[in-house]
Amino acid sequence: MTVDVLDTVVTAETPEGILLELRPAGLSSRLYAFAIDWLIRLLALYFIAIVTGPLGGVGAAAWFILYFLLEWFYPVAFELARAGATPGKRLFKLKVVMDDGLPITPAASVVRNLLRAADFLPMLYGVALVSMLSRADCKRLGDLAAATLVVHEPRATPKRLLDAVVPLAPAHALEPRDQAAVIALATRAPFLTSDRLDELAALAASVAGRDSRPGPELTRRVLGVAEWLMGRRS
Amino acid sequence: MTPLQFEALYQGEWQELETLLQGFFRMRRSAAAPAARQGERLATLYRRVCEQLALARARSYPAYMLDRLEQLTGAAHQAIYQRREFGLAAVKRLVSLDFPATVRAHAAYVLLAAALLLVPMLIVGLLVYCRPDLILSVVDARTAASFEEMYSPTAESIGRLRTANTDWMMFGYYIMHNISISFQCFAGGLLAGVGSVFFLVYNGAIIGAVGGYLTEHGLGTTFYPFVATHSAFELTAIVIADAAGLRLGHALLLPGRRTRLDSLVSAARRCAVLLYGSTAMLFIAAGIEAFWSSARWLPPGVKYGVAAACWLAVLGYLTFQGRARAA
Numbered sequence: 211m212t213v214d215v216l217d218t219v220v221t222a223e224t225p226e227g228i229l230l231e232l233r234p235a236g237l238s239s240r241l242y243a244f245a246i247d248w249l250i251r252l253l254a255l256y257f258i259a260i261v262t263g264p265l266g267g268v269g270a271a272a273w274f275i276l277y278f279l280l281e282w283f284y285p286v287a288f289e290l291a292r293a294g295a296t297p298g299k300r301l302f303k304l305k306v307v308m309d310d311g312l313p314i315t316p317a318a319s320v321v322r323n324l325l326r327a328a329d330f331l332p333m334l335y336g337v338a339l340v341s342m343l344s345r346a347d348c349k350r351l352g353d354l355a356a357a358t359l360v361v362h363e364p365r366a367t368p369k370r371l372l373d374a375v376v377p378l379a380p381a382h383a384l385e386p387r388d389q390a391a392v393i394a395l396a397t398r399a400p401f402l403t404s405d406r407l408d409e410l411a412a413l414a415a416s417v418a419g420r421d422s423r424p425g426p427e428l429t430r431r432v433l434g435v436a437e438w439l440m441g442r443r444s
Numbered sequence: 445m446t447p448l449q450f451e452a453l454y455q456g457e458w459q460e461l462e463t464l465l466q467g468f469f470r471m472r473r474s475a476a477a478p479a480a481r482q483g484e485r486l487a488t489l490y491r492r493v494c495e496q497l498a499l500a501r502a503r504s505y506p507a508y509m510l511d512r513l514e515q516l517t518g519a520a521h522q523a524i525y526q527r528r529e530f531g532l533a534a535v536k537r538l539v540s541l542d543f544p545a546t547v548r549a550h551a552a553y554v555l556l557a558a559a560l561l562l563v564p565m566l567i568v569g570l571l572v573y574c575r576p577d578l579i580l581s582v583v584d585a586r587t588a589a590s591f592e593e594m595y596s597p598t599a600e601s602i603g604r605l606r607t608a609n610t611d612w613m614m615f616g617y618y619i620m621h622n623i624s625i626s627f628q629c630f631a632g633g634l635l636a637g638v639g640s641v642f643f644l645v646y647n648g649a650i651i652g653a654v655g656g657y658l659t660e661h662g663l664g665t666t667f668y669p670f671v672a673t674h675s676a677f678e679l680t681a682i683v684i685a686d687a688a689g690l691r692l693g694h695a696l697l698l699p700g701r702r703t704r705l706d707s708l709v710s711a712a713r714r715c716a717v718l719l720y721g722s723t724a725m726l727f728i729a730a731g732i733e734a735f736w737s738s739a740r741w742l743p744p745g746v747k748y749g750v751a752a753a754c755w756l757a758v759l760g761y762l763t764f765q766g767r768a769r770a771a
Contacts, residue, residue: 271617
């Protein structure tokens with residue numbers, strides 16, 4: 211069964227046949243990250259200018275070379291380091307990886323960052339903007355050519371068990387899909403208002419016995435079923 | 445099996461894999477190879493966690509557990525399948541084999557790029573030599589005058605204005621300016637090759653105009669000894685970077701039996717080697733241009749001799765280095 215979902219998840223298959231899910235970063239978070247990096251570079255250049263200014267010719271050489279390196283290789287250096295991301299990207303929990311989820315290779319990093327010159331055209335990253343907005347995986351030209359992807363770093367969903375709830379056997383046997391839905395409701399319970407929780411629990415009323423009416427009592431019993439399905443028995 | 449039972453059963457393995465991975469990623473920094481036994485254990489645990497993830501997904505276990513398994517699998521996948529391309533051995537291989545071999549593999553692009561640079565250079569050079577006022581259609585009058593000053597026989601150092609005073613400063617400037625141009629030549633390939641063609645023709649025309657203008661003004665005796673040596677590295681490197689751009693453009697325009705994207709990706713992957721080599725050559729060129737070419741005390745004869753040696757060395761390196769020996 212395939213469903214068209216409004217989601218931008220990219221799946222990468224490992225040689226073991228496991229599909230890893232990568233979540234491409236959208237335009238806004240990448241834009242913020244870029245702005246931070248831009249500011250960092252600006253500050254770095256300012257301090258370099260202060261230091262190299264009084265040094266005469268050698269200082270001027272250092273200035274030109276450092277300017278060149280910052281302009282072209284600032285992202286390359288950080289992407290090839292352990293974090294796989296520039297400070298700006300790290301701040302927004304982004305990371306550059308290959309299309310198959312592996313760490314970025316030196317060649318890919320060089321290609322994606324040198325092609326910035328093409329992305330920048332006609333002005334202010336115009337080509338990159340169009341490319342990123344028109345693709346679900348939000349790649350700019352450099353990413354396309356280098357086969358790289360800017361992704362959100364995976365975030366762990368905290369485990370939440372509802373210790374206060376008494377486990378309750380379901381009133382009838384449940385399909386795996388229904389089991390998963392009830393458990394998913396329980397894990398979301400702490401984030402929902404009690405009214406909304408009651409409303410959603412009412413949809414699953416049948417699992418909690420026949421004579422239940424919507425309300426906190428039913429909700430407690432549905433959550434109890436979820437706990438039972440998770441494996442708690444007392 | 446309920447999710448909690450599943451978790452209790454495999455918890456130990458997950459924690460072991462987590463600590464192994466932490467140790468592994470910490471070690472990568474110190475470049476120490478992980479102990480063989482550890483690597484074996486890592487691979488075993490990785491395969492098992494893959495299986496467990498597949499099971500957990502099939503059984504629709506709760507999100508927190510799937511997330512944890514996915515993260516573990518992802519991290520272990522990165523640790524096991526990462527490619528190492530760093531290190532001195534890689535650099536040595538690049539210099540002795542990969543770079544010249546890749547240049548030869550792209551010989552058609554390199555020759556086309558060379559033609560794109562040289563033909564406009566010669567045509568514009570001859571035109572300007574015959575009708576010097578044509579220089580004004582390429583650059584404005586003040587720039588033309590500054591060329592004369594830069595290459596006048598009385599200039600303190602050749603090839604620069606009096607305001608730019610030291611070799612070191614020019615070294616830095618050449619690096620920034622020339623390598624940025626080569627990168628632009630490469631990136632221009634993404635515009636269906638048009639950018640790469642434009643940059644070369646434009647730069648060729650400018651160089652030709654300056655050469656023709658100065659020759660006509662009788663300043664050839666300072667200009668040619670100046671450019672002869674570093675151009676061996678500089679022009680060749682720009683041509684190679686541009687050949688990489690042309691290859692990208694070609695891959696986009698005529699992808700053959702692949703998708704355009706696929707063809708672009710594989711072209712870009714191969715072209716990266718051309719960029720490494722070209723950039724290194726431009727560093728060498730900048731050093732020569734700043735410290736050797738501009739030196740006034742060297743007689744032109746010496747400069748021509750060294751220039752010939754450099755041209756022979758560069759062309760010989762690109763043509764012969766790393767070829768399989770004939771039997």
